[in-house]
Amino acid sequence: MVKDGSDLGYIKEIADFPFSTKEDGSCEHLLEDHLCAVYNSRPDICDVEKTWKKHHNKISKQEYFISTAEICNSFIIESKLDDKFLIDTKIIA
Numbered sequence: 001m002v003k004d005g006s007d008l009g010y011i012k013e014i015a016d017f018p019f020s021t022k023e024d025g026s027c028e029h030l031l032e033d034h035l036c037a038v039y040n041s042r043p044d045i046c047d048v049e050k051t052w053k054k055h056h057n058k059i060s061k062q063e064y065f066i067s068t069a070e071i072c073n074s075f076i077i078e079s080k081l082d083d084k085f086l087i088d089t090k091i092i093a
C-alpha cells in the first residue's frame with residue numbers, strides 16, 4: 001500500500017467512481033493512516049500515470065502530474081484540510 005495524499009472528501013463528486021464513499025465523502029478504501037487498501041487494483045482515475053498514458057499523453061507526463069497536483073491542492077485548500085496534505089509541485093518539476 002502506498003500513501004494516498006490525493007484522496008479527500010471530494011471523491012464522491014467524481015462521476016462513475018466505482019466505490020462507495022464514507023460519510024465524510026472519502027473513498028471506502030481509504031484507511032485511517034491515509035493508505036489505500038486496494039492500491040494494486042485501484043481504478044484508473046486513482047492512477048495518475050495510467051490516466052496520463054491513456055488520456056492526456058499529448059502533454060508531457062511532468063506537465064500532467066503538475067496540473068493534477070495543482071487540482072488536488074485546490075481541493076485541499078477549498079476543503080480547509082491540513083496543509084500537510086498539499087503536494088509540493090516543485091518536487092515534480
Ligand code: SF4
Pocket residue numbers: 004007011019027028029030031035036037038039042043046
Ligand atoms: S481506491 Fe484507493 S487510491 Fe482510489 S480513491 Fe480509494 S483509497 Fe484512494
